[in-house]
Amino acid sequence: MVSLNSFSQDLIARQAPIDRKLKSVDSLALQKQIRAEQSAYPGLSLYPTWNNEYVQAYGDAIVPESYKVDLTGFCMPTTHTKITDVFGYRPRRRRMHYGLDIKVYVGDTIRAAFDGKIRVVKNQGRRGYGKYIVIRHDNGLETVYGHLSKQIVEINQLVKAGEPIALGGNTGRSTGSHLHFETRFLGIPINPALMFDFEKQDIVADHYTFNKTKSSKGTTARSMASGEGLFYKVKNGDTLSKIASRQGVSIDKLCQLNRITRKTILRPGQVLRCS
DSSP: OHHHHHHHHHOOOOOOOOHHHHHHHHHHHHHHHHHHHHSSSSTTTTTOOOOSOOSSSTTOOOOOOOOEEEOOOOSOSSOOOEEESSSETTTTTEEESEEEEEEOOOTTTEEOOOSEEEEEEETTTTTTEEEEEEEEETSSSEEEEEEEEEEOOOTTTTOOOOEEEEEEEESOOOOSEEEEEEETTTTTEOOOOGETTTTTTTTTTSSEEEEOOTTTSSSBOOOOOOOTTSSSEEEEEEEEHHHHHHHHHOOHHHHHHHHHTTTTOOOTTOOEEEO
């Protein structure tokens, strides 16, 4: 018995460092696998699924109270700077417009805003987005590019910021060639103007902090960041003084921001920057 016990103890003693070494190897292999999966599926720690069918595919996602989005390493999706429609509710059509419309021409190059992976490449025909692309990015955002004339990437393809992904167009529910551009976090639309300054072809800041808000009833809601006050679309009967008063900004500031004068004639549908 004494001999057996001694043998067992020696065996255990010899095995212990082997077990520690194997544990270390297993841990490294697991870390390597996790890194590979994160590379293959950007935002893996945030998103519950990888879906190649729908823009909004995260009804069961757990939304953090706050999340800091890194905007560095960006590329503007188009070199055009004219915004033709803003983010927000459209009273006449009684529906939300979840992105910005930027004037582009058929055949213009559209580029990926950040590094990421192509999640959706679809064509809705004459409806909605028409030909569109969804990219999930390493920073946790997803971007949507709509009304394209041609998609030049495939689903599950990895892309770098600035890489051409499509050509501008006029497909889907569109009344003229333009790029419909959305930024979303876990499916929640965020006003792109809070992140991108198309006029200056730059980002607004190095980081954007997403904060989960509460509904008017006090219950937690996955609501969108509206960015109200950044832009205003001119309506019939609007004057600079009326717009300035409504937006809480001086007429001189409005003129400065939009490079116009007090004598400039406003056109219905014209988009003015207000802050």
